[in-house]
Amino acid sequence: MTVALNHVDTGGQGVPLIVVHGLLGSADNWRSHVKQWQERWRVVAVDLRNHGRSPHVEGMSYTEMAEDLLALMDQLAIERAHLLGHSMGGKVVVSLALLAPRRVASLIVADIAPQAYGHDHDAVFAGLRRLQEGQPANRREADALLAEHVEERATRLFLATNLQRGETGGLELRIGLDQIEAGYDEIMRAPAGEGAFTGPTLVLRGGRSHYVTDDKLPALREVLSNARVQTLEEAGHWLHAEQPEAFQAAVNDFLSLQEGGRSLSE
Structure with missing residues (x-):
């Protein structure tokens, strides 16, 4: 479909x-x-x-x-x-x-x-999962959470474009992370x-x-x-x-x- x-x-x-x-x-x-x-x-x-x-x-x-x-x-x-x-x-x-x-x-x-291509997004997915768990209140907190797994600041800034303000006021991911990770073999x-x-x-x-x-x-x-x-x-x-x-x-x-x-x- x-x-x-x-x-x-x-x-x-x-x-x-x-x-x-x-x-x-x-x-x-x-x-x-x-x-x-x-x-x-x-x-x-x-x-x-x-x-x-x-x-x-x-x-x-x-x-x-x-x-x-x-x-x-x-x-x-x-x-x-x-x-x-x-x-x-x-x-x-x-x-x-x-x-x-x-x-x-x-x-x-x-x-x-x-x-x-080979798999090379493990750190990125780990950083995004950390974002989900950490429920950052602002972009500074989000960057700190991502930095636990993603060293490159440019990559962190790119990943942060997927954040949006949630109903509770905090930042949350707007991507279908579960579906993307499940389909990662197909993407590669x-x-x-x-x-x-x-x-x-x-x-x-x-x-x-x-x-x-x-x-x-x-x-x-x-x-x-x-x-x-x-x-x-x-x-x-x-x-x-x-x-x-x-x-x-x-x-x-x-x-x-x-x-x-x-x-x-x-």
């Missing part, structure tokens, strides 16, 4: 740009980018299931998440769209492109390869679908990230056969937050190419 995804739709004409966040992210993380993109394109930023303001349900497979996204496209009468996904969201948009290629005008995949797997997506594709990777290293490129191109790979040298995994202007420029140039009807090889 598909989930009715919470989303922000800027409205506008032309082929829309649909933006899909990564694990433990939300549409809110893309606010500043959406503000810029909406000057030229219709932008739809989504909260995936168990994230942001979308419903909490069992199942985190890429087939399920891609079908949620397709259902949203149907709801909004979007026949084809440019799809941008970061990290887990990148695997979601690749899955949609493999399962329903006619619905995809182009792909922008941010710092993820279409493959399985390769995207759903078979074969290759042959449409225009931009893969943006962080020069300081380990997610899309050179050794992963041959296998990446087996799935994304028309991929152009662009590196933001000074960025890590959260390249859209660490190098926002360079990220914006790369996306704008790519989408402008698609508007002009030119292929990536020209």
